[in-house]
Amino acid sequence: MVNSKEFYIxxxxxxxxxxxxxxxxxxxxIRKDALKQLAEMDFxxxxxxxxxxxxxxxxxxxxxxxxxxxxxxxxxKEEINKFLFNDFDYHLLVFVNxxxxxxxxxxxxxPKGVVVGSLNKTAKDNPQLITAYFNKISKTDNAFNALxxxxxxDGLAAIVPDGKVLEKPIQVLYLNTSRDDLVLSQPRNLIxxxxxxxxxxxxxxxxxxxxxxxxxxxxxxxVDERAIVDLCKIQNESDKSYHIEKVQAHQKEKSVFNHYxxxxxxxxxxxxxxxxxxxxxxxxxxxxxxxxxxxxxxxNHTFIDHAKPNCMSNELYKGIxxxxxxxxxxxxxxxxxxxxxxxxxxxxxxxxxxxTAAIDTKPQLEIFADDVKCSHGATVGHLDETSEFYIxxxxxxxxxxxxxxxRAFANDVIETIKxxxxxxxxxxxxxxxxxxxxxxxxxxxx
Amino acid sequence: xxxxxxxxxxxxxxxxxxxxxxEIKTGEVHAVMGPNGSGKSTLANVLTGNKxxxxxxxxxxxxxxxxxxxxxxxxxREGMFLAFQYPIEIPGISNATFLKTALNEIRKYKGxxxxxxxxxxxxxxxxxxxxxxxxxxxxxAVNVGFSGGEKKRNEIFQMxxxxxxxxxxxxxxxxxxxxxxxxxxxxxxxxRKSDNAVLVVTxxxxxxxxxxxxxxxxxxxxxxxxSGGKELALELEEKGYDWIKEEEVDTSTKLEAEKV
Ligand SMILES: Nc1ncnc2c1ncn2[C@@H]1O[C@H](COP(=O)(O)OP(=O)(O)OP(=O)(O)O)[C@@H](O)[C@H]1O
Ligand SMILES: [Mg+2]
Numbered sequence: 123m124v125n126s127k128e129f130y131i132x133x134x135x136x137x138x139x140x141x142x143x144x145x146x147x148x149x150x151x152i153r154k155d156a157l158k159q160l161a162e163m164d165f166x167x168x169x170x171x172x173x174x175x176x177x178x179x180x181x182x183x184x185x186x187x188x189x190x191x192x193x194x195x196x197x198x199k200e201e202i203n204k205f206l207f208n209d210f211d212y213h214l215l216v217f218v219n220x221x222x223x224x225x226x227x228x229x230x231x232x233p234k235g236v237v238v239g240s241l242n243k244t245a246k247d248n249p250q251l252i253t254a255y256f257n258k259i260s261k262t263d264n265a266f267n268a269l270x271x272x273x274x275x276d277g278l279a280a281i282v283p284d285g286k287v288l289e290k291p292i293q294v295l296y297l298n299t300s301r302d303d304l305v306l307s308q309p310r311n312l313i314x315x316x317x318x319x320x321x322x323x324x325x326x327x328x329x330x331x332x333x334x335x336x337x338x339x340x341x342x343x344x345v346d347e348r349a350i351v352d353l354c355k356i357q358n359e360s361d362k363s364y365h366i367e368k369v370q371a372h373q374k375e376k377s378v379f380n381h382y383x384x385x386x387x388x389x390x391x392x393x394x395x396x397x398x399x400x401x402x403x404x405x406x407x408x409x410x411x412x413x414x415x416x417x418x419x420x421x422n423h424t425f426i427d428h429a430k431p432n433c434m435s436n437e438l439y440k441g442i443x444x445x446x447x448x449x450x451x452x453x454x455x456x457x458x459x460x461x462x463x464x465x466x467x468x469x470x471x472x473x474x475x476x477x478t479a480a481i482d483t484k485p486q487l488e489i490f491a492d493d494v495k496c497s498h499g500a501t502v503g504h505l506d507e508t509s510e511f512y513i514x515x516x517x518x519x520x521x522x523x524x525x526x527x528x529r530a531f532a533n534d535v536i537e538t539i540k541x542x543x544x545x546x547x548x549x550x551x552x553x554x555x556x557x558x559x560x561x562x563x564x565x566x567x568x
Numbered sequence: 569x570x571x572x573x574x575x576x577x578x579x580x581x582x583x584x585x586x587x588x589x590x591e592i593k594t595g596e597v598h599a600v601m602g603p604n605g606s607g608k609s610t611l612a613n614v615l616t617g618n619k620x621x622x623x624x625x626x627x628x629x630x631x632x633x634x635x636x637x638x639x640x641x642x643x644x645r646e647g648m649f650l651a652f653q654y655p656i657e658i659p660g661i662s663n664a665t666f667l668k669t670a671l672n673e674i675r676k677y678k679g680x681x682x683x684x685x686x687x688x689x690x691x692x693x694x695x696x697x698x699x700x701x702x703x704x705x706x707x708x709a710v711n712v713g714f715s716g717g718e719k720k721r722n723e724i725f726q727m728x729x730x731x732x733x734x735x736x737x738x739x740x741x742x743x744x745x746x747x748x749x750x751x752x753x754x755x756x757x758x759x760r761k762s763d764n765a766v767l768v769v770t771x772x773x774x775x776x777x778x779x780x781x782x783x784x785x786x787x788x789x790x791x792x793x794x795s796g797g798k799e800l801a802l803e804l805e806e807k808g809y810d811w812i813k814e815e816e817v818d819t820s821t822k823l824e825a826e827k828v
Contacts, residue, residue, distance in 0.1 A: 507620070512656040515616050516670035516730065517644035517677070526669065530660025530709075 129185040130269055130306075131161060136191050137273060149245050149274060152257045156271035165265040172264075175450040175482045176392055176421040181364045186306035186336040188273045189219035195301045197330075202226055205295055205328045207356075209543035212293040212324070213238055219298055219307040220337075221276045230290075237281040238292055241310055244279040251281050255314050259342040260370035263394070267368055270308045270340045277310035277339075280323065284316035284346070291322040291352075291541060298359060300333035311341040315349035315377075322352040324544065329360030329387060336364040343371040343379065347401070350378045354539060356548065359387040361416065368394040375401035382539060383439075384548060385412040385420050386555055396425040399433045399461075410439035411535040413555050414447035414479075421450035426466065428457040431491075434465040440535050441472040441481065442528055449481035453498065459490040468498040473505060473531055475524075525556045569594045569765050570615075570635075570734055575626030577614045584610045586790035588626070592734070595762045599776055599801060600769045602787035603809055608769045609653050611787070612738045616650040617643050631733065644670075645677035647733030651723035651740050653769075658710040663722070664692070666710050667729050674730060695728040699755050716743035724755045735759065737768045741775040753778030773805040786812055 134157060144150070165182055166173035195218070202216060215238070216226035222240035232238055237251060244252055262268050278294050298307040315321055327337065337359060345351045351371075359365050365388040371379050385391055397406050412420045426435045435455070443449050451470045472481045485498040505527050513523035532552055539545045570592040577585040584607045592598055600608055614621045615628065617640035628635040635643060658666070672682045683691070696703055699721055711719050720740050727735050737756070741749055756779050760766060768779060776784075776798060784800040785792045786809065794800065794812050 509656050509658055511618050511640060512652065512658070513666070513670075514640040515618075515644055515650055516666070516726065517641050517674040518670050519641050519673065520639065522669070522673075523641075526661055526666075527658070530658060533660040 126182045126185050127160065127165065127265070130188070130272065131157065133188055133191055134272060137188060140190065144246070147245055148249055148253055149256070153272055153274060156262065156268045156274075159262050160265060160268040160272055163265050163268065172423065175448075176390070176419065178390065178392075181336060181390060184304055184334070187303040188306045189221060189308065190273055190275050192303045192305060193301075194218045194221060195299060197223075197226065197297065199226060202295060202297060205297060205326065207293060207324060207326060207544050207547050209547075210541055211290045213288075213290055215239065215278060215292065215294045217276065217278075217294065217296045217309055219305055219335075220296070220309040226295075233286045233288065235283040236286050236288065237279060238288075239279055240276055241279040241312060242276040244281070252279065252312055252314070255342060255344050256312055257342075259344055259372045260340055260368060263368070266338055266366050267340060270310060270338050270368075273306075273308050274310040274340075275308075277312070278323070278325075279311075280313045280321060282315050282319040282321050282349075285318045286316065287319060288321040291324055293324045293326060296325065296327045296337070297330055298328070298335050298337050298363065299330035300335040301331070304333065305335045307335060307337045309337070309339045311339070313341070313343045313351065313353070315343075315345050315351045317347045317349060319346070320350045322540075323354065324541075325353065325355040327355065327357040327359055327365070327387075329358070329363050331360065332362070334362045334364075335360075337366070339367040341367065341369045343369065345371060345373045345377040345379050347374045348376045349374075352380045352382075352540065354382040354384075354544070356384045356551075357387060357391070358551065361387055361389060361418070363388055364390045366392045369396065371397040371406075373397060373399050373401065373404045373406065376403045377401075378405045378407075380407045381409070382535075383408070383410040383422065384535075385410075385414070385422075386551060388418065388420070390419045392421045392423070394423045394425070396427070397435070398427045398429060399435065400429050402430050402432045404430075404433040406433070406435040407538075408435075408437040408439070409535045409538050410437075410441075411532055412439075412441040412443075412449060413532075413552065414441070414449065415444040416447060417445070418447040419450075420447070421452075423450075423452045423454070425454040426456075428455065428461040428464045428466060430460060431462045431464070433461065435467070437468040438535060439470045440532060441470075442475065442531065443472060443479035443481060444475040446476075446478045448479070449483075451481065451483040451500070452486060453484070454486040455488070455496065455498075457487075457489045457491050457494050457496065462491050462493045464491060464494040464496070466494070466496045470500045471531075472502045473528070474502065475505065525553060528556060529553065569631060571627075571629040572615075573627045573629075575611075575614070575628065576624040577610060578622045578624055579610060579620065583624070584621075584790050585614065588787075588790070588792060590785065590792065592765050592767065594765055596783065597760065597766045597768070597779060597781045599781040599784045600767060600787050601771065601784060601801065601804055606787045607790045608787055609738055610790075612650050612653075612736050612769065615643075615736060616640060616648055641673070644730075644732070645674050647764075649727050649730060649732035649735045651720075651727060651735065651737045653738040653742075655711050655714075655719040655723050657712045657714075659712050661710050663706045663708060663710050667692070667726065670726075670730060691729065695725060698728060698758060699725050700751050701725055717745060717748050720744055721748065721752060724752050728755060728759060731759075733764050735764070735766050737766065739769055739771065741770055741772060749775065750778065773801045776801045788813060
C-alpha cells in the first residue's frame with residue numbers, strides 16, 4: 123500500500139480530470155500551491171510539540187478517497203430530518219461528504235447582497251467576493267491543512283456585506299458517510315462578515331452508517347469592524363470516524379466573535395480554534411464542551427492572538443470523560459507587546475467519570491505587554507460523591523443523580539447559547555449521550 | 569417502624585458506632601443528644617445509606633424490611649428522609665427541578681402518577697408558606713448562596729414536599745435564629761402524624777421546647793449510654809454530659825471488678 127501522503131497526491135490527478143474547465147479558476151492555483159506544500163511536509167507525529175498528545179497514525183493507516191473522487195449517496199429530506207436542530211427558523215444548507223446538496227437545502231430569502239450558499243458555486247459565479255479572503259485568513263500549519271486546500275472544492279460560503287443583519291441563523295448540516303470507499307470529506311468554509319453586519323451559524327456535523335470515514339475541515343472567518351459573528355459547532359459524527367477542523371478567525375476593530383465547540387462523536391477528534399485580534403476593542407468568546415467515552419480521543423487546541431490594545435477574550439472549556447477516553451486541552455494566548463490593557467481569561471474544567479479516563483490540559487500564556495489582566499485555570503476532578511449521595515437520598519436513582527450533576531456541570535457552557543430551542547436540543551443530546559454511555563457500560567460489565 | 573439492633577460502623581477504618589440499639593415506633597418523636605464527635609451524624613448517614621460508612625455488624629429493620637440491603641434511593645422511596653447537618657450545594661440544578669425529580673421518582677415507586685405542573689406548583693406554594701420560605705429561593709440552584717438558616721429551612725421544606733414516613737433531623741436547629749427556630753419547629757409539628765416518626769439530633773434543649781420528644785437518648789463514643797423521657801434533656805442542659813459518663817465509668821469499673 124502506498125503511504126497516505128503519496129495516495130492523496132496521486133489522487134489529485136483524478137480530481138483534476140474531473141474538474142474539466144474549472145481548473146482555470148483562481149481556486150486551482152491555490153490547490154497547486156497546496157500540492158507543493160503537501161509534497162514538502164509530513165503528517166504530524168507525537169514528536170511535534172503541537173501534536174504531542176494526539177497520535178494521528180490510525181488516521182494515516184488507511185487511505186480515504188477524497189469525496190470529490192467518489193460518488194455520494196443520495197439522502198431524502200425525510201432521512202436528513204432527524205439530524206436537524208428544529209423548532210426555530212433558519213436558512214438550511216446541507217452538505218453530503220462536504221459537497222453541497224441543492225435538493226436538500228432550503229436557503230430561503232436573504233437580505234439583498236447577502237450570499238449564503240455553496241463555496242463552489244460562489245467561486246464560479248462571484249469569485250470577486252471571495253478572492254480577498256480565501257486561503258488568506260488561514261495559512262497552512264500542517265499537512266492536514268494542506269490536504270484540505272489541495273482538494274478545496276465546496277463548503278459553506280457566507281458573505282454578508284456591510285451593514286446587513288441576518289435575522290435567522292444559518293443551519294449547516296454536514297452529513298458524512300462512507301458507502302463503498304472509505305471517504306475523505308473536506309468541507310472548506312468561508313465566512314465573511316462586513317462592517318456592522320451580524321450573522322449566526324450553526325455548524326451541525328453528523329455521521330451516518332457504520333463505516334469509517336475522515337472529515338478534515340478548514341473554516342476561515344473574517345469579522346470586519348463592529349460585526350458580530352456567532353459560530354456554533356455541534357459535532358456528533360459516528361464513533362468510528364476521524365474529525366479534524368481548523369478554524370481561523372481574523373477580527374477587526376470593535377468586532378465580536380463567539381465560537382461554541384461542542385463535541386460528542388468521533389474516534390479521534392482534533393480542533394484548532396484560532397483567532398487573531400488585529401485591532402482595538404475586540405471581543406472574543408470561546409465556549410467548549412466535550413463528552414467522550416469508550417476509546418474516544420478529543421483534542422482541543424485554542425489560540426487567541428492579542429495583537430492590539432484594549433481587547434478582551436474569554437474562554438471556557440468543559441469536559442466529561444468516561445471509560446478509556448482521553449482529552450487534550452491546550453489553550454494558547456499570546457499578548458503582544460503592543461496589546462496593552464488586554465483582558466484575557468481562560469478556564470478548562472474536566473470531570474473524569476472513570477479511573478481510566480484522562481486529560482492532558484495545558485494553558486500556554488505568552489505575555490509581552492506589561493499592563494494586562496490575564497488569568498487561567500485548569501481543574502480535573504471527579505463527580506462529587508457527597509452531592510451524588512445528597513440527590514439519591516431524596517429518592518433519585520444514582521444514575522440519574524449522576525446525569526443531573528453532569529448536566530449541571532455542562533450548564534455553564536450550554537446557557538451561553540442564545541437560541542433557546544437549540545439549547546434544549548443540545549441538553550437532550552447530552553442526556554442521550556450519557557444514557558448511551560451508561561447502557562454500553564452495563565452491557566460490557568456483564 | 570425502625571428497629572436498630574447492635575449496630576457497629578466504621579469510617580475510614582475507624583470504629584465510630586459501637587453497638588447501637590434503638591426502637592422507634594410510629595407516632596413517636598425521639599431526640600438524640602451527645603457530645604461532638606460521638607457519632608450522631610454517623611448514625612444518620614448509616615441509616616440513609618451513605619457509602620462512605622461501612623457497617624461491620626448489626627441489623628436495621630424499617631417497616632419490616634431489611635434497611636441495610638437497600639441503596640439510598642430505595643430507602644428514600646420507602647420513606648426515609650435525612651435533613652442534613654450540612655446541606656449540600658448543587659450548582660446548576662434548581663430547587664424546583666430537584667424536588668420535581670425526587671417527588672416523581674418516589675411517586676413512580678409507589679405506583680402513583682406524576683404530578684401535573686399545576687399540582688406541583690400548588691404543592692410548592694402550600695409548603696413554602698408553612699415555612700415562610702421566599703418563593704424566589706425555589707427557582708435558585710439548590711442551596712447555592714443560601715444563608716446557613718435558609719439551607720436548614722430548605723431541608724425541612726424538602727421534607728414537607730416529600731412526606732417521608734421517617735424523618736431524621738440532624739442539628740436542624742443550629743444556625744437558625746429564634747424566629748426561624750419557631751417557624752421550622754412549627755413545620756415539623758405540622759408534619760408529625762400518627763403514622764410517621766421523627767428523630768431529632770440536637771445539642772440544645774430549646775428545640776425540644778417546640779418539638780416535644782417522647783424519648784431522649786444520650787450518645788457517647790458510639791453507644792447510647794442513657795435513655796429517658798423529655799426531662800432527661802433538661803437535666804443534660806443543666807449538668808452537661810459528664811455525670812452520665814461518670815455513672816457509666818462507675819458501672820463498667822464495677823463490672824471489671826466483678827470479673828476479677
Ligand atoms: N467521612 C468521614 N471521614 C472521616 N472521619 C469521619 C467521617 N465522618 C465522621 N467521622 C469521624 O467520626 C466521628 C463521629 O462523627 P459524627 O459526625 O458522627 O459526630 P457527631 O456526633 O455528629 O458530632 P457533632 O455534634 O459535632 O455533629 C468523628 O470523630 C468524626 O471525625
Ligand atoms: Mg453531627
